[in-house]
Amino acid sequence: MNRIEKAAVNSPARRALQRFYEVPALLRLAGGPLPPGSRAVEIGCGSGYGTRMILDRFRAVRVDAIDLDPTMVARARRRLADRQGRVRLAVGDATDLTSVFGAEDGTYDAAFDFAIIHHIPDWRAAVAEIARGLKPGGVFVFDEVTAHALARPSYRLLFEHPEHDRFTAKEFLAELPRHGLAVTGAFTRINGDYLLGAARKQDPDRG
Numbered sequence: 050m051n052r053i054e055k056a057a058v059n060s061p062a063r064r065a066l067q068r069f070y071e072v073p074a075l076l077r078l079a080g081g082p083l084p085p086g087s088r089a090v091e092i093g094c095g096s097g098y099g100t101r102m103i104l105d106r107f108r109a110v111r112v113d114a115i116d117l118d119p120t121m122v123a124r125a126r127r128r129l130a131d132r133q134g135r136v137r138l139a140v141g142d143a144t145d146l147t148s149v150f151g152a153e154d155g156t157y158d159a160a161f162d163f164a165i166i167h168h169i170p171d172w173r174a175a176v177a178e179i180a181r182g183l184k185p186g187g188v189f190v191f192d193e194v195t196a197h198a199l200a201r202p203s204y205r206l207l208f209e210h211p212e213h214d215r216f217t218a219k220e221f222l223a224e225l226p227r228h229g230l231a232v233t234g235a236f237t238r239i240n241g242d243y244l245l246g247a248a249r250k251q252d253p254d255r256g
């Protein structure tokens with residue numbers, strides 16, 4: 050992320066959008082808070098505001114949260130200081146949860162992507178890693194920025210994102226079943242610029 054995007058992501062406006070719009074919408078799409086005792090992973094946790102939402106609103110009992118940027122993880126550590134014991138924070142790449150958290154296949158009840166997968170050059174590898182880390186029946190909750198938004202002059206002027214192979218909402222939703230993730234609900238906003246949704250990891254034994 051460049052400095053402008055970092056400032057935007059860490060702004061009160063971003064936190065308000067996340068708290069008052071995105072999280073209520075994602076809770077509806079996910080069918081409500083997680084079952085008691087749920088363990089979650091959050092990729093690209095940034096300053097940890099979403100991590101708080103996962104604990105308080107989605108009611109996960111524990112969250113493993115990862116971000117590539119050490120300065121963001123340091124912010125998250127400060128924000129979540131009162132949640133020690135329920136949050137494990139780490140600097141690392143979302144495409145490899147095993148090296149960082151030792152996450153075996155089927156470790157998590159829920160996985161959260163608050164606007165990060167569009168930053169990953171091999172975004173399909175991130176989807177595959179999320180699917181691998183989820184238990185059968187686990188939920189993947191996502192809030193993404195699509196190729197439509199990234200192609201806008203304002204986005205190109207202000208922010209820096211990988212340019213090759215970005216996804217539309219349709220392409221992102223089509224990728225999920227390839228990794229055993231069945232979409233349970235999704236919608237786009239602002240003419241397809243943003244995609245919010247939820248998907249469940251299928252149980253291979255149940256077909």
Ligand SMILES: C[S@@+](CC[C@H](N)C(=O)[O-])C[C@H]1O[C@@H](n2cnc3c(N)ncnc32)[C@H](O)[C@@H]1O
Nearest residue numbers: 093094095116117118121142143163164165168
């Ligand atoms: C647009 S910010 C979103 C931050 C936060 N989730 C939010 O909604 O405010 C994207 C975040 O993803 C992180 N990131 C980018 N690529 C990553 C990767 N491969 N693995 C983990 N985090 C990554 C960035 O450092 C940044 O903090």
